[in-house]
Amino acid sequence: MSDDESYELLGFDNVLLPVGDLGEAVAWYERAGFPVGFRLDEAGIAVLKVGKETPGVLLRLDEELSHRPPPWxxxxxxxxxxxxxxxxxxxxxxxxxxxxxxxxxxxxxxxxxxxxxxxxxxxxxxxxxxxxxxx
Structure with missing residues (x-):
């Protein structure tokens, strides 16, 4: 970027999280207190609401991903x-x-x-x- 070009960070859009099973993930996150904003199974995504903000947590299906412990x-x-x-x-x-x-x-x-x-x-x-x- 040149000195006369800049950008401003305006805020978060969505936080994307990969999951191996969309239905299982939605059920788990609902138990954790996340209401579903919308779900599009054909696209392999579900957006979970976080408070009154428009951005949320976007669950994205990755069918190759299996259950695993969190990496360190x-x-x-x-x-x-x-x-x-x-x-x-x-x-x-x-x-x-x-x-x-x-x-x-x-x-x-x-x-x-x-x-x-x-x-x-x-x-x-x-x-x-x-x-x-x-x-």
């Missing part, structure tokens, strides 16, 4: 919740096991889970920095 250095997607520790309890009740106990961060608490294909989703709160949380 796997990227993470963290989503804001009101109370991460309560979310950990709700996930456990829904038969979704956190990777570890909720842990403290600079802004609050976080709990992470991995879907059957190794995608890691974190749920984080801002209890230590309430001025930064969504209203």
């Amino acid at each position: 250095a796997s990227p993470r997607v963290w989503l804001e919740v009101r109370d991460a520790r309560a979310t950990a309890e709700a996930l456990t009740t829904a038969d979704i096991r956190p990777l570890d106990e909720p842990f403290s961060t600079a802004t609050g608490w976080t709990v992470e889970v991995a879907d059957p294909w190794g995608n890691i989703i974190g749920f984080t709160d801002y209890c230590k920095r309430p001025e930064l949380r969504r209203v």
